[in-house]
Amino acid sequence: METAVVNTDFKSQEYFINMGPQHPATHGVLRLLLTIDGEIIKKVDPDLGYIHRSIEKMCERDSYQQIVHLTDRMDYLSANINNEAVCLAVENALELEVTDRIKVIRTIVGELTRISSHCLWWGVMGMDVGALTTYFYGFRDREMINDIFEETCGARLTMNYNVPGGLMFDIHPNFVKRVKEFVAHFKTKIPEYDRLLSNNIIFQKRTKGVGVLTKEDAISFGVSGPVGRASGYSCDVRKYHPYSALDRVTFNEALRIEGDTYARYQVRIQELWESLSIIEQLIDNIPEGDYRVPTNAVIKLPKGEYYQKVETARGELGVYIISTGTKNPYRVKFRSPGFSNLSVLNHIAVGSKIADLVAIMATLDLVIPDIDR
Amino acid sequence: MTNEALQNLISAWNLDLGFSEEGSQFLNVSVKPERLHFLMEQLKINQETKFDYLFCLTGVDWGQNLGVVYHLESTIFRHQLVVKVETDDRDNPIIDSVSDLWSTAGFHEREVYDFFGIKFNNHPNLKRLFLTEEWDGFPLRKDYEDDINMVIK
Numbered sequence: 001m002e003t004a005v006v007n008t009d010f011k012s013q014e015y016f017i018n019m020g021p022q023h024p025a026t027h028g029v030l031r032l033l034l035t036i037d038g039e040i041i042k043k044v045d046p047d048l049g050y051i052h053r054s055i056e057k058m059c060e061r062d063s064y065q066q067i068v069h070l071t072d073r074m075d076y077l078s079a080n081i082n083n084e085a086v087c088l089a090v091e092n093a094l095e096l097e098v099t100d101r102i103k104v105i106r107t108i109v110g111e112l113t114r115i116s117s118h119c120l121w122w123g124v125m126g127m128d129v130g131a132l133t134t135y136f137y138g139f140r141d142r143e144m145i146n147d148i149f150e151e152t153c154g155a156r157l158t159m160n161y162n163v164p165g166g167l168m169f170d171i172h173p174n175f176v177k178r179v180k181e182f183v184a185h186f187k188t189k190i191p192e193y194d195r196l197l198s199n200n201i202i203f204q205k206r207t208k209g210v211g212v213l214t215k216e217d218a219i220s221f222g223v224s225g226p227v228g229r230a231s232g233y234s235c236d237v238r239k240y241h242p243y244s245a246l247d248r249v250t251f252n253e254a255l256r257i258e259g260d261t262y263a264r265y266q267v268r269i270q271e272l273w274e275s276l277s278i279i280e281q282l283i284d285n286i287p288e289g290d291y292r293v294p295t296n297a298v299i300k301l302p303k304g305e306y307y308q309k310v311e312t313a314r315g316e317l318g319v320y321i322i323s324t325g326t327k328n329p330y331r332v333k334f335r336s337p338g339f340s341n342l343s344v345l346n347h348i349a350v351g352s353k354i355a356d357l358v359a360i361m362a363t364l365d366l367v368i369p370d371i372d373r
Numbered sequence: 374m375t376n377e378a379l380q381n382l383i384s385a386w387n388l389d390l391g392f393s394e395e396g397s398q399f400l401n402v403s404v405k406p407e408r409l410h411f412l413m414e415q416l417k418i419n420q421e422t423k424f425d426y427l428f429c430l431t432g433v434d435w436g437q438n439l440g441v442v443y444h445l446e447s448t449i450f451r452h453q454l455v456v457k458v459e460t461d462d463r464d465n466p467i468i469d470s471v472s473d474l475w476s477t478a479g480f481h482e483r484e485v486y487d488f489f490g491i492k493f494n495n496h497p498n499l500k501r502l503f504l505t506e507e508w509d510g511f512p513l514r515k516d517y518e519d520d521i522n523m524v525i526k
Contacts, residue, residue: 049503057513092398219425219448222477233448240451304396305455307429307444318429320444335429335444343480372503 013037021050025128025358028368032345032357039353044346052372059332064090064164064299067332071319072158074336075370077117078312081110083162085319088243089308090164093301093323100245101289102166104282107245108179109149109161111275115186116145117313118268118275121365125265126197128362129206134197141189144182148175164299166292179283183276190272198269207261211348211360214259221347222340225315226267227364231259237311249281261356264363298327314338314365338370374421374452376400382421388412399444399455409458410469416445416454417474423447424454427475432485434515435459439466439491460491470496488513 019025019032026032029050035043055074059067068086072079084106091098123138146156152172153161161168197203213223218231228235236253238246254270256263301323309318315337322331341364349357374382379400380392388411391403404412416424429444440459446452460466470493472478482493483502490511493499501508510517 049505052503054512217476220476222427222475222481235448302396307398309428316428318444320429320431320442322433331431331433333429333431339480339484340477343477347476 014042019354019357021047025361026368027124027366030366030368030371034354034357036354041349041352041354041357044349044357046342046345048342048372050372051369053369055373056332056334059329061328063327064301064329067329068163069158069160071334072160073369074334074373075312075314075317075338075367076157077120077367078113078314078317079157080113080159080161081310081312082317083160084110084244085308085310085312085317087162087164088310089306089319089321090299090301092308093304093306093321094164094295094299096165096293096295098166098293099289099291100287101291102293103245104286105167105171105291106162107249108279108282108286109159110244111278112145112148112179112182113159114313115272115275116142118272119145121268121313121362122193122197125362126203128358129203131197131200131203134193137189137192137196141186144178144185148178148182151175151178163292165295166290168292170291171286176283176286179279183279183283186272186276190269193269198265204262206355206359207265207363208258210261210352210356211363212258212260213344213348217344217347218259221344223315223344224337224340225311225313225365226254226271227264227341227344228315229254230256230263230267230363232257235316237309237316241309243308243310245282246278249278251278261359261363268365300325300327301329309335312337314367314370315341334373336370336373338366338368342366342371374450379422379452379454382419383412383416386412386415397455399453401455401457403457403459406458406460406468409456410471413443413456413471413474416456422452422454423449425449425475427471427477427481430478430481430485432489432491432513434489434513436515437461437463439463439489439514441468441485441491443471466491467494468492469494470499472496487511490514 014037017034021029021031031047033045055070068083071082071086075082119138119142123135126134150156152175213231215231215233218228218233224235239253251274254267256267303325306321309316318335320333321329324330349360388408393401416422424445424447426446426448428446431442433440438459438461443456445454485491487502487504
């Protein structure tokens, strides 16, 4: 096959290798064209589009209720938060005020989603650098969250629990009890994560000082989420544009200044604690009220442009809807966090070794459909 | 800075701009393609605006015109602004690249080129991003048709 993404200015001792499309460390179908000199990386050229499904084009055909169901196929590890973003955009456009009950449940479910995504990330991060045990530990805890979701809305991965106007169903009678059980369980497990991986000297040697990203570059590359915050860039959408019930809870924004792979790792570990804290503040006082506010069967947004940003497990997801007043959007753009986070890979990986690239990619926490859409 | 203060400041630069807040939660500024890069540079470096964060870059097919929408935010002041640029040349749409100001535009402009065929002046690496090099046409244009692969008509 003709390699379209080859650069021409390479020297005689350099050579190309392909990493992926289906490399164990890319967790999806992403091809990286590496220009290397010995073991040192000179250039990383990502080749995307293997699972591009033209979701933005499909949105121009679909009704607003249908669009919600496409978004959880993008970042399937933050499915609930993706759904929430579209629902919030539609509700803002309709000036529809949802009940406190909806807001609080959305926030709890969103934070559970974040924990489950970080659990999976932690497991595969360990696996990428050669520690298989973490994979099973991460999945063990994530399983409890999936069980809670399954009981409440019937799905474990692509939830579709949020709909424009509220929630698909009310929470299951066991929901509160099981979430509390999970919180108590998980509080004893994060220290275990630390003992197993965070404090492991081999792991630290492989991640400290690797793939350093400065704050200025993070902002310029549009990097967000834990990747940005590890560089000292305060970019938590939950803090500066709070949505749902996030304005009524207190939590700390996880920040590090080193900007290296270990800092990105530490930010996510701290975020696990913060998400638990948010859930604890809300779980005992879920307000009474309707779980769904009536909407028209056919939603027509007023003519105009609507932008809603939320904080997914990977960073800032933006939903930009242009409406001409009909039942379909004129144009929808998803500003996905993974897309911007991937664009920084070449910048921070140059000069590292291939084994470092695996660790760097692991802490960028890429979900390929989130990039390809 | 409030939208009103932003508008006063930016209109003092005499760049023949159009302002609108109708149907949008942001202040919208429309600019002619030849003035775009100068405006964007000012928005980024001016001490009072400091729009250092380009959080979204979207291509839009407005029917006759092709356009690009830039969503800007300042990480220092947390104010936001939308800049819009349009060209009516559908056969050879050219707009200046802003990838020298915000690195994130590097990928985003390639995406717009891929789906809308808008060419960006001075872009360091302007080629298809998601689709293959030999792909014919630009799928997110409203008049795009592909009899074989296209499910959505």
